Amino acid sequence: MEKICKKCKKSKELNSDNFSKKKTSKMGFDSMCKQCKKEYDKARYDKKRDKLLEDKKVYYKNNKKKLLARQGEYYQKNRDSCIESNKKWSDNNQVRRRMLCEKSRTKKHGADSTLTEKEWLLIKSYFFDSCAYCGIDEDVYFELSGEKLHHEHIVPLIKKGSYSLGNVVPSCRSCNSSKRNENFSDWYKNYKFYDELREKKIISYMNKQIKSGVDNV
Numbered sequence: 001m002e003k004i005c006k007k008c009k010k011s012k013e014l015n016s017d018n019f020s021k022k023k024t025s026k027m028g029f030d031s032m033c034k035q036c037k038k039e040y041d042k043a044r045y046d047k048k049r050d051k052l053l054e055d056k057k058v059y060y061k062n063n064k065k066k067l068l069a070r071q072g073e074y075y076q077k078n079r080d081s082c083i084e085s086n087k088k089w090s091d092n093n094q095v096r097r098r099m100l101c102e103k104s105r106t107k108k109h110g111a112d113s114t115l116t117e118k119e120w121l122l123i124k125s126y127f128f129d130s131c132a133y134c135g136i137d138e139d140v141y142f143e144l145s146g147e148k149l150h151h152e153h154i155v156p157l158i159k160k161g162s163y164s165l166g167n168v169v170p171s172c173r174s175c176n177s178s179k180r181n182e183n184f185s186d187w188y189k190n191y192k193f194y195d196e197l198r199e200k201k202i203i204s205y206m207n208k209q210i211k212s213g214v215d216n217v
């Protein structure tokens with residue numbers, strides 16, 4: 001049996017390869033084909049995300065001074081408690097598994113791989129548990145996308161960028177795929193979610209200005 005997709009109007013064989021199962025519908029399948037559904041979901045996600053980030057950008061602009069002062073204080077005061085709360089996450093082994101996967105991927109490209117779990121948690125708290133590029137919070141991101149922030153190589157793997165402190169940042173999928181293999185400073189300046197504060201933070205990070213703290217963790 002064939003079914004015409006509501007969206008692309010193409011006729012496709014009615015099976016679970018082409019249409020998602022949907023109990024509430026008459027035929028038992030979604031009215032859109034899987035391919036259209038995927039595009040539809042992505043568009044919806046992008047719209048929601050862009051709206052959230054635009055709001056955040058406006059807020060940033062209006063409260064820059066206050067935020068700058070607060071972020072510095074926050075990092076100093078809460079570093080320990082951030083690390084503590086992040087530890088809870090690592091308990092479920094998710095972090096560990098992700099890191100092993102990243103490490104083997106990095107090694108395959110012949111790049112150095114030295115990042116430790118402690119360092120990754122420190123990096124995340126340094127970036128306030130949000131995407132280093134657009135600033136979306138990991139919790140919000142998880143709600144929207146169902147995944148945690150990616151381990152992004154600032155200098156890309158293809159250019160032998162290492163999996164190490166100073167080169168790996170938390171990033172959402174959209175920023176990660178927008179950056180791809182581009183040079184950070186060229187790409188970020190023209191990025192739609194460019195932010196001066198975050199740029200400075202990333203540059204400090206690349207210069208390993210958080211390294212001194214790691215040994216004391």
Ligand SMILES: [Zn+2]
Nearest residue numbers: 005008033036
């Ligand atoms: Zn379709």
Ligand SMILES: [Zn+2]
Nearest residue numbers: 131134172175
């Ligand atoms: Zn992002």
